[in-house]
Amino acid sequence: MGHQKTIFVQPAEVTTTLPLTSNVQSTTKVISKQLTLSKTNHTTKRSATNGSIKKTFTNGLTTNHHIRLSHRNSEVHITPPTTPPTTRYSDTKIPLIVECQVRARIPTATGDMFLHLYKNNRDNKEHLAVVFGEDIRSTSLDTSRPGEVEMDRILRGAYTGKLKPGQTSSSDGFKGTTMISSDKLPPPLVRIHSECFTGEIVQSVRCDCGEQLKEAMKLIQSEGRGVVIYLRQEGRGIGLADKLRAYNLQDLGHDTVSANVFLHHPPDLRTYDIATQILADLRLSNIRLLTNNPDKIEQVENGGIKVVERVPMVPSAWKVNHDSNHIINELDQYLKVKVERMRHLLNVPETLLN
Numbered sequence: 001m002g003h004q005k006t007i008f009v010q011p012a013e014v015t016t017t018l019p020l021t022s023n024v025q026s027t028t029k030v031i032s033k034q035l036t037l038s039k040t041n042h043t044t045k046r047s048a049t050n051g052s053i054k055k056t057f058t059n060g061l062t063t064n065h066h067i068r069l070s071h072r073n074s075e076v077h078i079t080p081p082t083t084p085p086t087t088r089y090s091d092t093k094i095p096l097i098v099e100c101q102v103r104a105r106i107p108t109a110t111g112d113m114f115l116h117l118y119k120n121n122r123d124n125k126e127h128l129a130v131v132f133g134e135d136i137r138s139t140s141l142d143t144s145r146p147g148e149v150e151m152d153r154i155l156r157g158a159y160t161g162k163l164k165p166g167q168t169s170s171s172d173g174f175k176g177t178t179m180i181s182s183d184k185l186p187p188p189l190v191r192i193h194s195e196c197f198t199g200e201i202v203q204s205v206r207c208d209c210g211e212q213l214k215e216a217m218k219l220i221q222s223e224g225r226g227v228v229i230y231l232r233q234e235g236r237g238i239g240l241a242d243k244l245r246a247y248n249l250q251d252l253g254h255d256t257v258s259a260n261v262f263l264h265h266p267p268d269l270r271t272y273d274i275a276t277q278i279l280a281d282l283r284l285s286n287i288r289l290l291t292n293n294p295d296k297i298e299q300v301e302n303g304g305i306k307v308v309e310r311v312p313m314v315p316s317a318w319k320v321n322h323d324s325n326h327i328i329n330e331l332d333q334y335l336k337v338k339v340e341r342m343r344h345l346l347n348v349p350e351t352l353l354n
């Protein structure tokens with residue numbers, strides 16, 4: 001446990017000036033009447049009451065938090081450090097490798113899709129790709145593995161066509177010359193979706209994640225070809241436990257960005273390098289991406305995938321007859337913050353402008 005130093009601030013009101021894009025893992029806590037400085041993986045030097053805190057992290061990086069204590073108007077301003085000490089996974093030098101472990105056909109009321117389960121050498125999460133269309137094939141899945149027999153290939157889903165009872169061959173007897181490479185076909189519609197237990201499973205209307213997932217599946221399925229990549233980065237990467245803490249903070253008046261920062265996370269901790277590797281494994285180098293998030297587009301393009309078109313995701317509540325009842329207001333607040341604080345490319349309806 002780290003050493004703690006507490007500065008008492010009078011009176012009770014405390015406000016923080018919050019960083020928007022810093023990916024800092026700060027160990028500075030602001031709690032009700034007190035400003036608590038926790039010493040964990042850094043050394044802290046406070047140079048003045050109204051001063052700066054220099055942190056030296058174990059990795060050698062340093063940051064400066066500037067703290068202004070105003071006893072007159074009861075405010076504490078913490079200016080974000082200029083040098084973020086943390087690195088995202090995508091910044092590391094370890095080459096990322098993804099491999100499709102298993103694939104299976106999932107029949108739905110509106111047709112079949114193929115669920116691909118990926119493993120990788122960065123985390124032990126099961127990232128997924130839902131593939132629509134026979135021509136989109138995983139390179140790592142199709143590659144033969146040493147010593148495997150036909151039944152092994154069938155069990156891990158490396159078959160062509162559709163399995164039938166009693167089948168013993170992974171090939172469906174396809175006699176054509178070669179399957180058309182997926183890159184020779186028009187760029188498919190792709191959704192890179194981040195896990196949201198609350199929005200997708202318990203159907204929370206604090207966010208639009210459930211609606212977006214459903215809409216993306218519908219649009220891609222109607223085109224007959226495309227992919228939904230489902231990344232296990234719950235709560236913009238902070239995990240479900242801290243996301244639920246963030247919800248409690250939101251009930252106390254924080255927005256989604258300030259709640260994350262209060263919990264010592266950047267506003268968005270997500271990376272998309274696993275998604276770009278999965279797209280490369282599926283031989284898709286040109287895509288039409290369903291998103292409003294410019295950070296996602298930039299990261300995907302930096303990963304070597306060309307986004308030939310951005311297909312917007314307009315929340316159904318914002319399409320027509322915008323209504324501001326109580327439940328919609330929570331969603332409105334969530335979406336408004338995405339536009340105003342996270343650069344999301346959506347037009348906020350007039351009714352929501354202050």
Ligand SMILES: Nc1nc2c(ncn2[C@@H]2O[C@H](COP(=O)(O)OP(=O)(O)OP(=O)(O)O)[C@@H](O)[C@H]2O)c(=O)[nH]1
Nearest residue numbers: 194195196207233234235236243246256291292293
């Ligand atoms: N930390 C935090 N994460 C949330 C909250 N609500 C939803 N999320 C997570 O936000 C992620 C979805 O991100 P969004 O910002 O809604 O959308 P996006 O994927 O960045 O952008 P689009 O592609 O336009 O949908 C999922 O991982 C959700 O679990 C919240 O209140 N706090």
